[in-house]
Amino acid sequence: METTTSGNCAPEAAICARGIARDFEAGQTTIRVLHGIDTDIRPGELTYVVGESGSGKTTLISIMCGILYPTEGEVKVFGTDIYSLTDTELVNFRLKNIGFIFQQYNLIPSIDVASNAAVPLIAQGMPREQAREKAKVLLDKLNIGNQADKLPRQLSGGQQQRVAIARALVHEPRLVVCDEPTAALDASSGRRVMDLLREVAVAPDRACIIVTHDNRIFDLADRIIVLEDGRITHDGKEMPDGH
Amino acid sequence: MLWIAIRMLTGDAQKFYGLLFGIGFSTLLITQQMTIFVNLVERGASGVYNAPEAEVWVMDPVSRTTDVSYAMPATALDRVRSVKGVEWAVPHLRAVANVRTKDGDLEGVAVIGVDDATLIGLPERMKEGDKSVLFAPDSVVIDDTGTTRFFPPEQSPIGERLELNDQRAVIRGIADAIPSFTSTVVLYTRYSNALNFVPGTRNRLSFVLVGVSEGETPEAVAARIEAATGLQAQTREEFSQAGVNFIIENTGIPTNFGITVFLGFVVGIAIVGLTFSLFLRDNIKQFGALKAIGVTNAKIVQMVAAQAGLVGMIGYALGVIGTVAFIRGFGANPFFKGFYIPWQIPLISLAAVVVILAITGLIAIRSVLKTEPASVFR
Ligand SMILES: Nc1ncnc2c1ncn2[C@@H]1O[C@H](COP(=O)(O)OP(=O)(O)OP(=O)(O)O)[C@@H](O)[C@H]1O
Ligand SMILES: [Mg+2]
Numbered sequence: 001m002e003t004t005t006s007g008n009c010a011p012e013a014a015i016c017a018r019g020i021a022r023d024f025e026a027g028q029t030t031i032r033v034l035h036g037i038d039t040d041i042r043p044g045e046l047t048y049v050v051g052e053s054g055s056g057k058t059t060l061i062s063i064m065c066g067i068l069y070p071t072e073g074e075v076k077v078f079g080t081d082i083y084s085l086t087d088t089e090l091v092n093f094r095l096k097n098i099g100f101i102f103q104q105y106n107l108i109p110s111i112d113v114a115s116n117a118a119v120p121l122i123a124q125g126m127p128r129e130q131a132r133e134k135a136k137v138l139l140d141k142l143n144i145g146n147q148a149d150k151l152p153r154q155l156s157g158g159q160q161q162r163v164a165i166a167r168a169l170v171h172e173p174r175l176v177v178c179d180e181p182t183a184a185l186d187a188s189s190g191r192r193v194m195d196l197l198r199e200v201a202v203a204p205d206r207a208c209i210i211v212t213h214d215n216r217i218f219d220l221a222d223r224i225i226v227l228e229d230g231r232i233t234h235d236g237k238e239m240p241d242g243h
Numbered sequence: 244m245l246w247i248a249i250r251m252l253t254g255d256a257q258k259f260y261g262l263l264f265g266i267g268f269s270t271l272l273i274t275q276q277m278t279i280f281v282n283l284v285e286r287g288a289s290g291v292y293n294a295p296e297a298e299v300w301v302m303d304p305v306s307r308t309t310d311v312s313y314a315m316p317a318t319a320l321d322r323v324r325s326v327k328g329v330e331w332a333v334p335h336l337r338a339v340a341n342v343r344t345k346d347g348d349l350e351g352v353a354v355i356g357v358d359d360a361t362l363i364g365l366p367e368r369m370k371e372g373d374k375s376v377l378f379a380p381d382s383v384v385i386d387d388t389g390t391t392r393f394f395p396p397e398q399s400p401i402g403e404r405l406e407l408n409d410q411r412a413v414i415r416g417i418a419d420a421i422p423s424f425t426s427t428v429v430l431y432t433r434y435s436n437a438l439n440f441v442p443g444t445r446n447r448l449s450f451v452l453v454g455v456s457e458g459e460t461p462e463a464v465a466a467r468i469e470a471a472t473g474l475q476a477q478t479r480e481e482f483s484q485a486g487v488n489f490i491i492e493n494t495g496i497p498t499n500f501g502i503t504v505f506l507g508f509v510v511g512i513a514i515v516g517l518t519f520s521l522f523l524r525d526n527i528k529q530f531g532a533l534k535a536i537g538v539t540n541a542k543i544v545q546m547v548a549a550q551a552g553l554v555g556m557i558g559y560a561l562g563v564i565g566t567v568a569f570i571r572g573f574g575a576n577p578f579f580k581g582f583y584i585p586w587q588i589p590l591i592s593l594a595a596v597v598v599i600l601a602i603t604g605l606i607a608i609r610s611v612l613k614t615e616p617a618s619v620f621r
Contacts, residue, residue, distance in 0.1 A: 058620045058621070061620070062617040062620055067535050067615070067616040067617045067619075067620075068615070068616075068617040087539075088539055088541075091534075091537050091538070091539045092537060092539075093537075094535070094536065094537040095536060095537020095538070096537070098537075100532070100535050100536055100619070102532060102619050102620065103620075104528065104619075106528050106529055106531070106532035106619060107529075108247065108250075108251060108529050109254060109529075110250045110251055110253070110254020110255065111247060111250045111251075111254070115247070119247070119533070119536065120536055120537065122244060122246075122247065123244060123533070123536060123537060123538050123542075128246060167536075179620040
């Protein structure tokens with residue numbers, strides 16, 4: 001297991017998380033779901049976060065990608081202390097640097113596939129047609145270029161998830177986060193999606209974190225972080241024995 | 244992003260049409276009811292509008308409108324004529340009478356006696372016949388509303404006889420008149436004739452109609468008449484306003500129409516509010532994803548505002564077109580004769596639409612703004 005000292009971030013780290021804790025109010029009581037997480041995420045690697053349901057995986061990556069404030073601790077993404085930014089700065093930081101892939105895809109049902117994939121570029125202010133052209137290049141790479149003019153509901157689940165991957169990568173973000181990207185897919189489409197994701201999302205200057213408990217795809221990871229009750233209990237190339 | 248917002252909205256046909264219906268229905272109800280209200284209360288001034296030559300109306304101090312008047316002694320006419328600035332002054336009689344129609348029905352009518360020599364007091368235009376037909380003996384001119392009340396559409400009333408308070412009257416023309424508030428049938432006849440038709444009381448001069456000399460204003464002449472004669476004198480504008488006010492003060496009409504307009508507003512808020520909230524709730528995941536990806540709340544507000552704006556514009560247009568179609572469609576009905584949409588009314592309903600969308604939009608958007616971007620991972 002790698003040792004990291006609090007407050008001391010390696011300059012090449014994509015994400016540097018120090019002392020991350022997060023509390024949730026549950027009625028009268030406060031529950032701490034993350035207990036002082038310290039870890040670095042390196043670019044050029046496909047990093048998995050795995051663990052039992054409720055162990056805090058989603059909470060951890062939400063904090064790492066700037067959509068959930070930690071109760072304690074500090075997160076630097078490519079050197080930027082993201083939680084010291086103002087709200088608007090943080091939103092714009094995400095728009096520029098982070099790609100998201102959700103379990104439910106969350107595509108917009110009434111616009112076609114190319115426009116869905118182009119959303120981050122459109123949000124950045126790129127003219128729609130130009131953004132769509134860029135998105136189509138990526139859709140081609142993901143083998144769904146011929147579906148570009150269809151509506152999301154006309155596609156299979158695996159195809160929709162590939163649209164979501166295109167949307168996550170179209171603006172060439174340096175960090176890609178995925179929460180259970182294969183949970184809604186059958187085994188073979190899940191694997192195909194992961195193969196593609198590995199192919200397009202892993203780059204020397206880009207980090208990719210995937211939350212999953214889909215053991216069918218564990219062998220595709222470069223690094224696996226195991227969470228148990230809000231603490232990191234394993235960090236290595238393979239799954240620990242007994243899982 | 245606004246393009247995406249619009250597509251999100253139009254892509255959900257059911258809710259889109261629901262929203263259009265809500266706005267369109269509210270606009271229609273508000274515009275149409277206010278139009279009917281305004282036109283209806285303006286009928287309180289129809290007696291004034293139907294005697295367009297009169298610039299000043301002179302009457303007993305207790306008289307209030309063309310239909311609520313107390314007769315003056317016949318000498319009033321000469322007293323008015325002697326006031327400086329009065330170019331001409333003619334007698335005008337307004338009374339009620341009973342008519343027995345050919346089928347034996349009894350109907351109350353208004354009898355209007357116009358000046359024997361000049362026929363001043365008649366409406367501006369005739370629909371059939373010439374104004375001069377009134378010079379024939381026993382001659383009356385009926386107004387067009389009365390025609391539809393008394394006669395079937397295929398029958399021409401010209402030449403028909405009526406029994407008017409036991410006197411013989413012959414219809415020789417049809418006047419193109421604005422109907423009165425109560426749509427009472429109106430018979431115009433010469434003043435001397437009218438005195439025969441209505442049972443004799445001592446004073447039968449309801450009004451003196453006055454034209455002012457060149458270089459004089461009606462206001463100044465009216466003031467002078469009041470000072471010189473002790474009678475009440477009102478300009479055309481004042482007297483028509485008095486007729487409108489009388490309707491407003493003495494009928495439940497403002498309350499009734501006010502309630503309907505208010506209901507139109509409330510129904511609009513209810514339909515639009517519910518549909519808009521449902522629409523945004525249905526799309527909350529997509530909005531959450533957009534927020535996570537990096538769309539600011541300000542941008543989200545713009546998106547929702549664009550959606551509201553589109554619904555507002557189309558729905559409002561439909562509502563106004565519906566009102567115009569309604570007024571046009573019923574134009575042949577004498578009740579709606581001369582109805583028009585005052586320009587202020589579409590502006591008022593536009594303001595109502597803006598308020599409805601602002602209220603419902605603000606309520607609906609709260610859920611979107613409150614959505615944590617982190618919720619997209621759940
Ligand atoms: N918004 C919230 N409010 C209250 N409690 C929360 C909230 N989000 C998460 N939790 C709690 O925090 C704990 C960790 O949740 P988290 O979603 O991070 O788990 P997870 O490892 O992603 O689980 P799963 O595999 O089921 O997705 C859970 O006990 C959960 O109930
Ligand atoms: Mg989770």
